Amino acid sequence: MKLDTSPIAAIATAPGRGGIGVVRASGKSLAPLIQSLFPDVTLAPRHATYIPFASNDGSVIDQGLALYFKAPHSYTGEDVLELQGHGGPVVLQMLLARVLEAGREHGLRLAEPGEFTRRAYLNDKLDLAQAEAVADLIDASTEAAAKSASQSLSGAFSQVVHRLVEQTINLRMLVEATLDFPEEEIDFLEKSNARGQLAGIIDSLEHVFRQAAQGALLREGLNVVLVGQPNVGKSSLLNALAGAEVAIVTPIAGTTRDKVSETIQIEGIPLNIIDTAGIRAIDEGIDVVERIGIERTWGEVGKADVILHLLDANLGPSAADETIVAAFPIGVPVVRIWNKIDLSGHRPVVEGAADATHIYLSANEMLGIDLLRAELLRIAGWQQTGESLYLARERHLIALRAARQHLDVAAQHAAQDDQSLDLFAEELRLAQDQLSSITGAFTPDDLLGVIFSRFCIGK
Structure with a gap:
């Protein structure tokens, strides 16, 4: 990958309002840019200077800190200038526009996504695994x-x-x-x-x-989809796993019309729990909204890493449940959740079977929820090692x-x-x-382009 040495600039903080916002510039030499922005001030490398940020006509845009990092002692290995002001989006856009204007005659341009980190990689400040870790940490x-x-x-x-x-x-x-x-x-x-x-x-x-x-x-987590007939307790189980009233729960069948998602963590592993509309036959007099909800349920099932098939332990399986099972994608782990054991008299237990793991629990009474958490960790392949892990x-x-x-x-x-x-x-x-x-020692240029294009602008 060829290193483009033209100077670049971008807003380095996330979009939105905040107490502080940062505009960052990087290039082989930023002395001309600094001279244009601050003609009467000498910025000492690695020292913060409190200074007004003025527009071309001399009016003050903001006041803040200017930090100059002289190459090669910077994030990118080039000269880096950071202007830290107030985090209003309009102020930052005005400040960025002023920086680009001041550096235009020196070839300064807007940075591409991930270009600062790409330069750090190409200048041997980071290897490729470290560069990817920057985005993963964010x-x-x-x-x-x-x-x-x-x-x-x-x-x-x-x-x-x-x-x-x-x-x-x-x-x-x-x-x-x-x-x-x-x-x-x-x-x-x-x-x-x-x-x-x-x-x-x-x-x-x-x-x-x-x-x-x-x-x-730890990085990817698991997509866990709750599937079952209406009123088997899918929303109650989502609330039990999340530890909060995320989904509406009523005795009325078909309360959930669209998917409800919540990300939780078990032993640090993120689990994207997706509650879906209850599945029943399309000809059962359902309205168009519930019909769309059921179609979206099957769409989520197709993207699932784990399927939690909920059944009513008090009623037992039905022909409709068998129809649901028959439509599950091949190769995706399925856990049969027998809910409402507080009504059926079953005790919380995990039972292995040829078709799937069966877990008896009560989402309302929080009975057996720990068994389900442990089973999800087992499916994920998680082992408590006590060793430091790498976010691969x-x-x-x-x-x-x-x-x-x-x-x-x-x-x-x-x-x-x-x-x-x-x-x-x-x-x-x-x-x-x-x-x-x-x-990155033997990484093709096209792969490098894909990796850095997924970074945010300004990083």
Whole structure:
């Protein structure tokens, strides 16, 4: 990816009103811009200067702090200027317009989404995993996710990946040295303990993958959809899981006409709980609004990571319930929730079955809710390890899986005679490339463009 060195500027704080707003500029040299904005003031690097922000005609737009970070000691590795004023949207737009006007003759332009962080990456201030962690920290929806994103931003994830890369490179060097000097007749596999080194790399990779997979749960969470006939207690269960009266609950069937969503967290994992309209036959005299609600229910079921199929434990299953089950997508975990055990006399319990896990509970009386929470964690693959997790992305997990596959093939070649050493070395190279793509050493430009385009403007 080619580095565009033209100076850029943008509002760096979120849209809306706030006590403080920041306009940020970055470029190879911002001395001309600073001179245009503040002709009578010298900004000392890394010192805050309280100063009026004036328009071109000398009228004051705002008053605030100007901070100058001289390259390379800045976020982007370039000269950076931050103007911190009041957080009104009109004031910030006026201030940004003034900055762009002052820098126009020097090539200053509006920044693209993620361009500040992209420059930090291209100037070796951050590697790619750290750059992605910036966006993850901003978007973190739980405390655990924020802590894990901070871990990755500090470079902890990158460090363990670098260690795996170094170990793989060292093993590659030994293999390729043997290929280069076959006349030495060195028993490579035995004397260099190649199999033992490879097994150690695979074990380390597995450990990193487990931590990354758990961290990915903190970032992505699960979409949990509540499905069932009208009046089986879906809205009551949503309220019980959320710990608040999120959805309207009445004895009238069909109260919920549209989806109601609430994000909760269990052990730091965000769960997007979606309550849907009760499903019944279209020909049961339902009105057009409920018909649309039922259609939207099936739309949410199609996007679910987990389906909670609610049934009335006091009434038992019906033919309509079997019809609902038959329409569930294949491969999505289903939990049968037998609600209203306070009326049926059942006790709270989890029962395993061939078709699904069955949980007996009462949403109204909060009986068995902890059993459901534990089952959702089990489905998510969550394990309480006490270790620091890395807020990994799906592309990281794909790269780690691919690296493991190449190492497994390498192990097969290592178990054969020396005629397979060239294939052994090639699989090690492929594994190395997959691992290096996580931190950006071998990442294609088009992927970099996708990654940074998802950042907010000003970051």
